[in-house]
Amino acid sequence: MQWHRPSARLLALRRLQVAIATVAAVVAAVAATGASALGLTLGGVALVAGGATTYFQRRRFLAWGYAERDDDLLVRRGVMFSRLSVVPYGRMQFIDVTAGPFERSFGLATVRMHTAAAASDARIPGLPHEEASRLRDRLAELGEAQAAGI
Amino acid sequence: MSDADGWNRLHPLSPVVRGGRATIAIAILFLPTVFGGGRDQMRTLVDLVVVAVLVALGFVSWIVTRWRVNGDDLQIETGVLRRQSLRFPLSQVQAIDVVRPGLARLFRVAELRLRMGGASGKSARLAYLHEREVEPLRDRLLALARGAPVGEASPPVVEHHLLATVPTSRLVASILVSDVGIAAELVLLGLVLGIVYAPSAAAGIASGGAVWILSVFQLVWRRFNQEYRLSVAEVPDGLLLRGGLVALTSETIRPGRVQAVRLVEPMAWRLLGWCRLEVDIAGRQRSEGEGQAQRRALRTILPVGTPALADELLDHLLPERPRELSPPPRRVRWKSPLRYPLLGWGRTPTCVVTRSGRLRRATNWVPLEKVQSLRRVEGPVQRRLRLASVHVDTAGRSVHAVIRDRDVGEADAVLEELVASARAARKAA
Numbered sequence: 012m013q014w015h016r017p018s019a020r021l022l023a024l025r026r027l028q029v030a031i032a033t034v035a036a037v038v039a040a041v042a043a044t045g046a047s048a049l050g051l052t053l054g055g056v057a058l059v060a061g062g063a064t065t066y067f068q069r070r071r072f073l074a075w076g077y078a079e080r081d082d083d084l085l086v087r088r089g090v091m092f093s094r095l096s097v098v099p100y101g102r103m104q105f106i107d108v109t110a111g112p113f114e115r116s117f118g119l120a121t122v123r124m125h126t127a128a129a130a131s132d133a134r135i136p137g138l139p140h141e142e143a144s145r146l147r148d149r150l151a152e153l154g155e156a157q158a159a160g161i
Numbered sequence: 162m163s164d165a166d167g168w169n170r171l172h173p174l175s176p177v178v179r180g181g182r183a184t185i186a187i188a189i190l191f192l193p194t195v196f197g198g199g200r201d202q203m204r205t206l207v208d209l210v211v212v213a214v215l216v217a218l219g220f221v222s223w224i225v226t227r228w229r230v231n232g233d234d235l236q237i238e239t240g241v242l243r244r245q246s247l248r249f250p251l252s253q254v255q256a257i258d259v260v261r262p263g264l265a266r267l268f269r270v271a272e273l274r275l276r277m278g279g280a281s282g283k284s285a286r287l288a289y290l291h292e293r294e295v296e297p298l299r300d301r302l303l304a305l306a307r308g309a310p311v312g313e314a315s316p317p318v319v320e321h322h323l324l325a326t327v328p329t330s331r332l333v334a335s336i337l338v339s340d341v342g343i344a345a346e347l348v349l350l351g352l353v354l355g356i357v358y359a360p361s362a363a364a365g366i367a368s369g370g371a372v373w374i375l376s377v378f379q380l381v382w383r384r385f386n387q388e389y390r391l392s393v394a395e396v397p398d399g400l401l402l403r404g405g406l407v408a409l410t411s412e413t414i415r416p417g418r419v420q421a422v423r424l425v426e427p428m429a430w431r432l433l434g435w436c437r438l439e440v441d442i443a444g445r446q447r448s449e450g451e452g453q454a455q456r457r458a459l460r461t462i463l464p465v466g467t468p469a470l471a472d473e474l475l476d477h478l479l480p481e482r483p484r485e486l487s488p489p490p491r492r493v494r495w496k497s498p499l500r501y502p503l504l505g506w507g508r509t510p511t512c513v514v515t516r517s518g519r520l521r522r523a524t525n526w527v528p529l530e531k532v533q534s535l536r537r538v539e540g541p542v543q544r545r546l547r548l549a550s551v552h553v554d555t556a557g558r559s560v561h562a563v564i565r566d567r568d569v570g571e572a573d574a575v576l577e578e579l580v581a582s583a584r585a586a587r588k589a590a
Contacts, residue, residue, distance in 0.1 A: 082584055093544075095537040097580050101587065102533045127443060127556035128533035159587050 021137025033061030
């Protein structure tokens with residue numbers, strides 16, 4: 012069994028998102044209060060929070076993983092709450108591939124597996140387009156071969 | 162009423178019944194106009210125009226709606242501006258309900274509702290049909306769902322094998338000591354005390370909080386109305402549930418469509434040795450446009466009963482269920498002191514049981530062939546204590562079975578074992 016990771020570009024994307032949010036927060040804090048002591052303190056807090064988030068983003072990125080087995084797909088995620096989902100191919104009802112504006116500019120996409128259970132929620136973000144399409148086609152094919160009724 | 166292509170229309174009084182409370186309100190509002198006479202001419206005219214418009218709208222909604230059974234599908238066409246043609250494959254039916262609200266009983270009509278599986282979980286509604294067509298149609302649809310040939314003659318008379326029914330006195334007593342019941346009693350007690358000691362203050366509170374007070378009593382009433390004389394019977398097409406006081410319902414759950422079974426024992430009930438048994442099926446439970454009486458989170462098959470009776474029903478639903486539960490490691494006491502005494506789980510090759518709850522004990526059974534996915538989850542506190550939980554996801558909407566707080570090693574092993582036995586159960590099914 013081999014674990015795969017999302018593309019390293021996902022980490023770059025997350026860092027960019029954190030950086031944009033941090034810069035926006037600092038600018039807002041300074042602009043709203045003028046360049047007073049309070050504004051600078053708030054801006055500093057935002058910077059520290061941004062730095063900490065960057066660190067956690069790295070750990071979260073490393074926690075993502077998926078593995079294709081003979082009968083099911085394993086997806087793991089999460090640092091604080093670590094989750095491992097086992098989704099049998101035969102239970103997949105449909106597979107979504109979505110890419111938001113940020114993801115698209117990095118050439119990435121999110122693959123989401125849907126079963127009849129609302130709680131299943133298995134998704135893999137940050138896959139390169141080719142890998143996302145390959146995974147989607149493969150899952151659809153295996154799902155069709157092993158489909159089981161509700 | 163069917164035409165050449167097999168299309169049928171609903172009962173002509175359908176719009177009146179579908180109007181429900183609005184119809185009653187309009188009738189009451191216009192009674193003075195009809196019988197009072199000699200009042201303001203202008204107002205009478207306006208009233209008549211309003212009624213005429215409503216009648217015309219109702220007629221249009223009736224004339225554009227038609228349905229037929231075509232091969233293995235039920236087709237419904239409706240809508241004026243946005244024409245809808247709906248097709249419901251009968252092989253995917255999870256359950257069929259016959260619902261009769263109070264007004265429908267007055268006009269001798271009934272609604273037929275087909276619960277479909279699938280992610281969107283839509284239900285097909287035929288509201289309303291004449292009382293005498295409904296039951297034959299239901300039996301015919303169930304036969305088609307079973308895969309019987311289309312042209313089959315009317316199905317044989319169904320023999321009922323009654324499994325359980327609830328005496329009204331016990332139902333009343335159980336509602337009185339249930340959570341909503343106790344809330345209603347406290348409200349009532351407060352009002353009575355208030356009237357005795359401080360009438361003016363009580364009047365103020367009663368008028369201010371009237372909505373809340375009414376809603377509490379409505380909850381109690383709804384529960385009573387739904388569960389009054391509920392009986393469970395075994396029929397060839399599955400389980401037949403019937404009951405209701407004002408709104409009569411009769412639901413048929415097809416065999417093998419039960420996603421999970423739940424036994425609930427609230428604290429007050431446990432002292433009295435009572436429990437409630439519910440089953441969960443696929444499909445959305447709350448659909449738009451359904452009457453309040455028909456919205457229910459789960460299908461209760463035994464509103465209140467003794468554990469022995471519940472056991473008997475469980476034997477019918479899940480003959481191979483696990484009997485013994487293994488308790489969690491002792492260190493779970495530090496994480497969930499209230500839950501600890503109730504936690505436990507067990508399994509057989511085809512079924513999993515989990516038990517949890519703080520004050521209210523809930524036991525969930527999930528047949529392994531119904532498992533959609535499995536998840537192992539480990540939170541920060543659990544990691545400190547070397548614990549993990551395994552979630553068992555089904556297509557049902559309400560029962561969520563979790564093997565909570567097991568040792569990490571056990572959880573990993575359980576996950577692998579359950580994946581394997583769920584696969585085996587799925588292949589065997």
